[in-house]
Amino acid sequence: MVHWKKRLNIGWILIIVLILAAACEEKNPVEQVHQEKEEAPPEVVKIGFSMDTLEEERWVRDRDLFKKAVEDLGAEVDIMEARGNDALQVLQAETLINQGIDVLVIVPYNAEAAAAIVQKAHRAGIKVVSYDRLVKNADIDLYVSFDNERVGELQAKAIKERVPEGKYVYIGGADTDYNAHLMKKGVFSVLNSSIDNGEIQVVYDQWTDNWLPENAYINMKEALKANHNHIDAVIAANDATAGMALKALEEVGLEGKIPIAGQDAELAAAQRIVQGTQTMTVYKPINTLAREAASLAIALAKNEYIDTDKKINNGKIEVPSVLLEPIAVNRDNLDRTIIADGFHTREDVYK
The missing domain is CATH 3.40.50.2300 (Response regulator)
Known part of the structure; x- marks a missing residue:
């Protein structure tokens, strides 16, 4: 009888030891959740x-x-x-x-x-x-851009230095694009004093529907027709519209004779600046x-x-x-800006 009781006691002791060991190995639920959170990879934005x-x-x-x-x-x-x-x-x-x-x-x-x-x-x-x-x-929540009024100011200052007096054509961007309005505001903030005193006449001022270059071409053709080809300067809302303004000027023999401003520093515009058919662009x-x-x-x-x-x-x-901050680019600083930044290669620009 005593022998049997001893075996029973030993059996209970073993069971208790096993239960305690399992309890020690089992993680605290709070600690387990915390660890899982730490190990979970962060969500990708x-x-x-x-x-x-x-x-x-x-x-x-x-x-x-x-x-x-x-x-x-x-x-x-x-x-x-x-x-x-x-x-x-x-x-x-x-x-x-x-x-x-x-x-x-x-x-x-x-x-x-x-x-x-x-x-x-x-x-x-x-x-x-x-x-x-x-x-x-x-x-x-947030607006991230370039200072678009400043873009217009840079365009107008560059052209006004070349043509302090005369007939100006302004070919804007799309009326639906608020940036086009900001750029125009910048342009006229520079020109207004000269307009008021009669030194500069804006003889044509039109938006370019949908920013489509072909619409800019139509605008430039209209400006030339309305003024019997007698204009002195063109400010275009971007390089694509400037390129089409140049096309219209070429057709009446005014290529390279009328200062033209654009913006965006497109490759074609950089090439035109080298060739002397576009005066400047604005590099953003x-x-x-x-x-x-x-x-x-x-x-x-x-x-x-x-x-x-x-x-x-x-x-x-x-x-x-x-x-x-945008940067005005002309023939003098083209190498130090868009080429130095790797925006265009020198080989492409000067080809």
């Missing part, structure tokens, strides 16, 4: 990039540079192009929103119509960055813009504080803005 168009050289560059900048920072980006159609851009933005992006970056085709996109994004809890072009009448280092926009978009996605030193009124709110 997803950015939607809604672009107006890829028809022009510079926007292809923006797309590629922005994509690289986002991916270099460890995030993902889905890019859609609206092909200059505001209804399509709204539809594509809805698609991006439904895909579960964290931030929407938008280059609006129509500054007014894009306000609907901002509302849709905010209803889904998604913040919106306005890239290069400002969305009007909307609660935009879009690599800097793309990196800055990518970094700020990711910061917004992570709810990090962004300190901005400027605000731009878009008709509804004072939008926190990061505005980069």
Whole structure:
């Protein structure tokens, strides 16, 4: 009997030891959840990039540079192009929103119509960055661009130095693009005093529908016809419109005789500057813009504080803005700017 009891006691002791050992090995549920959280990989930030168009050289560059900048920072980006159609851009933005992006970056085709996109994004809890072009009448979270008024100022100053008196033609961008209005404001802030005292006459002033170069060509033809080919200077809203203005001038034998300003530092414009048929362009280092926009978009996605030193009124709110400085480029500094930065190669520019 005693022998049996001893064996029973030993058996209970072994069972208790095994239970205690198992309890020691079992993780505290709170500690286990905490450890799993630590071991779980951080969620990848997803950015939607809604672009107006890829028809022009510079926007292809923006797309590629922005994509690289986002991916270099460890995030993902889905890019859609609206092909200059505001209804399509709204539809594509809805698609991006439904895909579960964290931030929407938008280059609006129509500054007014894009306000609907901002509302849709905010209803889904998604913040919106306005890239290069400002969305009007909307609660935009951030605007990242170049100082577009300054772009216009640089154009007008360069042409005014060459032609302090005479007949000016102004070929603007798309009326639907708020940047076009900002650039025009900058141009006329420089010209107005000379206009008021009669030194400069703006004999033609027209927007270019949809930024289409062929519409700029029509505008320039009209300007020449209305003034019997007697004009002294042309300020065009970008290099594509400047190129078509030059085409119209060539047809009446004025190639290289009329100073022309553009902007965007496109390769064709740089070549025209070397050839002497375009006076200047405005260089906006879009690599800097793309990196800055990518970094700020990711910061917004992570709810990090962004300190901005400027605000731009878009008709509804004072939008926190990061505005980069554009650079006037002519024959004298072309090598030190767009070529030195690798924006274009010297071989391509001087070929």
